[in-house]
Amino acid sequence: MNIIEVSHLSKIYKNDSVETVALLDVSFGVKKGEFLAIMGASGSGKSTLMHILGALDLPTSGSYILDGEDVSKLSEDQLADIRNRKIGFVFQAYNLLPRTSALKNVMLPMAYSGVQLAGRVKKAEELLKIVGLSDRMYHTSNQLSGGQQQRVAIARALSMTPSIILADEPTGNLATTQRDEIIEIFQKLNRDGHTIVIITHEPDIAEHAKRIITLKDGKIDSDRVNGKKLKKLKLWN
Amino acid sequence: MELTELVKESLSTLALNKLRTGLATLGIIIGIGSVITLISLGQSGQKSVQNQIESLGSNLLTVEPGSASSGFVREGFGSGTTLTHADANALANSSEITTISTVSPELARRAQVVAGRNNENTQIIGVTPTYASVHKASIASGVFISQRDVDASTKNVVVGPDIVTNLFGEGSNPLGQTLRINGIAFNIVGVTESKGGTGFQNPDTYVYVPLTTAQSVLFGVNYLSTISVEAKNSNVMTEAENQIGYFLLARHKINDPTQADFSILSQSDILGAVSQVTSTFTSLLAGIAAISLLVGGIGIMNIMLVTVTERTREIGLRKALGAKRKTIITQFIVEAIILTAMGGILGMFFGLGASFIISKIINLPFTVSFSSILLAIGVSGATGIVFGWYPAQIAARMQPIEALRYE
Numbered sequence: 001m002n003i004i005e006v007s008h009l010s011k012i013y014k015n016d017s018v019e020t021v022a023l024l025d026v027s028f029g030v031k032k033g034e035f036l037a038i039m040g041a042s043g044s045g046k047s048t049l050m051h052i053l054g055a056l057d058l059p060t061s062g063s064y065i066l067d068g069e070d071v072s073k074l075s076e077d078q079l080a081d082i083r084n085r086k087i088g089f090v091f092q093a094y095n096l097l098p099r100t101s102a103l104k105n106v107m108l109p110m111a112y113s114g115v116q117l118a119g120r121v122k123k124a125e126e127l128l129k130i131v132g133l134s135d136r137m138y139h140t141s142n143q144l145s146g147g148q149q150q151r152v153a154i155a156r157a158l159s160m161t162p163s164i165i166l167a168d169e170p171t172g173n174l175a176t177t178q179r180d181e182i183i184e185i186f187q188k189l190n191r192d193g194h195t196i197v198i199i200t201h202e203p204d205i206a207e208h209a210k211r212i213i214t215l216k217d218g219k220i221d222s223d224r225v226n227g228k229k230l231k232k233l234k235l236w237n
Numbered sequence: 238m239e240l241t242e243l244v245k246e247s248l249s250t251l252a253l254n255k256l257r258t259g260l261a262t263l264g265i266i267i268g269i270g271s272v273i274t275l276i277s278l279g280q281s282g283q284k285s286v287q288n289q290i291e292s293l294g295s296n297l298l299t300v301e302p303g304s305a306s307s308g309f310v311r312e313g314f315g316s317g318t319t320l321t322h323a324d325a326n327a328l329a330n331s332s333e334i335t336t337i338s339t340v341s342p343e344l345a346r347r348a349q350v351v352a353g354r355n356n357e358n359t360q361i362i363g364v365t366p367t368y369a370s371v372h373k374a375s376i377a378s379g380v381f382i383s384q385r386d387v388d389a390s391t392k393n394v395v396v397g398p399d400i401v402t403n404l405f406g407e408g409s410n411p412l413g414q415t416l417r418i419n420g421i422a423f424n425i426v427g428v429t430e431s432k433g434g435t436g437f438q439n440p441d442t443y444v445y446v447p448l449t450t451a452q453s454v455l456f457g458v459n460y461l462s463t464i465s466v467e468a469k470n471s472n473v474m475t476e477a478e479n480q481i482g483y484f485l486l487a488r489h490k491i492n493d494p495t496q497a498d499f500s501i502l503s504q505s506d507i508l509g510a511v512s513q514v515t516s517t518f519t520s521l522l523a524g525i526a527a528i529s530l531l532v533g534g535i536g537i538m539n540i541m542l543v544t545v546t547e548r549t550r551e552i553g554l555r556k557a558l559g560a561k562r563k564t565i566i567t568q569f570i571v572e573a574i575i576l577t578a579m580g581g582i583l584g585m586f587f588g589l590g591a592s593f594i595i596s597k598i599i600n601l602p603f604t605v606s607f608s609s610i611l612l613a614i615g616v617s618g619a620t621g622i623v624f625g626w627y628p629a630q631i632a633a634r635m636q637p638i639e640a641l642r643y644e
Contacts, residue, residue, distance in 0.1 A: 056557060112555075117242075
């Protein structure tokens with residue numbers, strides 16, 4: 001069974017009397033444990049698709065089923081609940097709470113779902129260890145480098161054990177070495193069975209995924225299995 | 238998210254920008270502070286007036302004669318001649334009247350008092366020994382007018398402390414000295430303790446002589462100007478008023494109460510009127526002070542709106558991570574309530590301190606009322622909810638996508 005099932009998805013923005021088609025009749029499925037990159041130039045509709053996949057926005061028509069739940073017709077608070085339980089976000093700008101410790105940042109989604117404090121701390125500590133930040137747990141976000149901040153964001157994305165990890169240009173703000181670190185973490189998580197969807201416009205980031213969907217003018221231009229042997233990265237630890 | 242956590246989180250957020258938090262709170266501090274100061278001072282003033290009136294004798298009923306009429310010309314109130322010493326004795330000894338404890342027959346007139354070269358026009362009161370207990374007059378030195386003085390119409394006199402100061406000089410001992418009233422020599426046997434004036438009357442300037450002496454020797458009349466009656470306690474005032482009224486009507490052989498040749502006033506009537514004036518005044522002042530509280534509240538709203546705009550990205554992130562509308566609203570309202578409640582508590586201390594200092598300066602009793610503390614906390618909390626509501630709504634309505642993109 002597919003963890004993501006998108007069929008005939010369209011998104012049309014209406015501004016005054018002008019209609020802008022952002023997505024047109026997009027259909028695809030993602031299996032559990034896949035590592036998918038969604039590519040496209042700016043204006044191709046990849047951001048719109050990311051918003052819909054992230055339950056941040058609703059499609060104009062078509063359906064989106066995430067982990068067995070139809071997301072396309074939910075209320076605002078129901079969407080918030082889906083985002084909380086099923087989606088782990090990683091943003092380009094990290095989006096950590098300012099002047100707040102790494103630990104507290106990782107705990108935030110668990111706080112919204114009502115996990116007890118002790119359970120939250122334990123889980124957050126585990127996750128920070130996984131992303132290699134066990135010695136930086138009490139550093140506030142402004143005391144961390146970009147790569148470290150993004151690793152905190154990945155730990156935060158994992159905190160609710162989501163159905164998918166949705167990363168929007170996760171390396172866009174990072175220098176090359178830190179970029180490789182982040183890619184390595186995603187690959188590791190994927191090997192551990194996590195479903196990962198990366199939205200990017202950089203081909204060399206997409207090359208690390210097992211499957212690449214390319215969007216053009218709101219439609220799927222190509223959907224291929226990445227034939228290239230996965231680029232071997234120096235094991236980060 | 239639990240409320241206690243929200244409170245903790247809000248506190249640390251507010252601690253990040255101490256200057257702004259302080260300035261936002263200042264408006265509430267001033268608002269609550271001035272409301273509390275004015276209410277507290279108003280209550281102190283009220284209490285002070287009440288104390289003074291009560292010091293003249295609580296549970297006090299005053300029976301005054303009705304106006305005298307000569308032909309068709311009515312004379313001034315209290316000039317009547319219808320009350321006599323016999324009436325007072327009958328009241329005191331009646332077995333029908335169960336609610337009164339002490340009766341004091343009095344005859345008050347103004348007259349010139351002379352001692353050596355000094356003289357003064359003051360209130361002369363003919364009294365019996367019961368006067369002292371009914372009017373809470375206590376003796377600083379010497380003795381009060383005794384029953385023997387009344388029986389024998391002696392020329393002994395008791396004077397108020399201001400009379401001593403004005404006629405004999407401050408601090409002098411007037412006991413045994415001579416005082417002339419209307420040219421008749423009296424021997425000073427006692428001085429009363431100072432009570433202070435009430436604005437209407439000042440017992441410190443009174444001169445007390447035996448009632449019989451006042452009637453027969455000084456003024457040549459056989460009636461009284463007042464019968465003061467002390468009721469057993471404040472709960473039986475109305476009953477006492479009725480009992481005295483019907484007793485005197487029967488004694489004076491009058492059937493129609495509207496034709497009574499006397500009237501009865503109670504201390505509580507006067508107290509009620511004064512209290513009403515002072516409490517109206519207090520509310521008026523508090524109302525004016527409340528305007529500054531309103532201004533403070535608008536300041537809070539302004540700061541909260543700025544905060545919401547500044548934290549647009551954070552709000553977007555929180556929503557993306559699963560914060561529901563209600564959670565966001567609660568977060569911002571909690572923040573506003575913390576701001577105003579801090580202001581309220583600080584303002585309360587500020588107000589109590591200010592009213593303490595002012596009441597010391599203008600010599601009023603300092604009163605702290607529990608209600609003003611409740612008011613401070615309640616009103617400031619409510620201010621937080623009212624003025625935090627709109628900014629919180631704006632925050633909660635933000636769309637996560639736009640909020641995340643906000644620069």
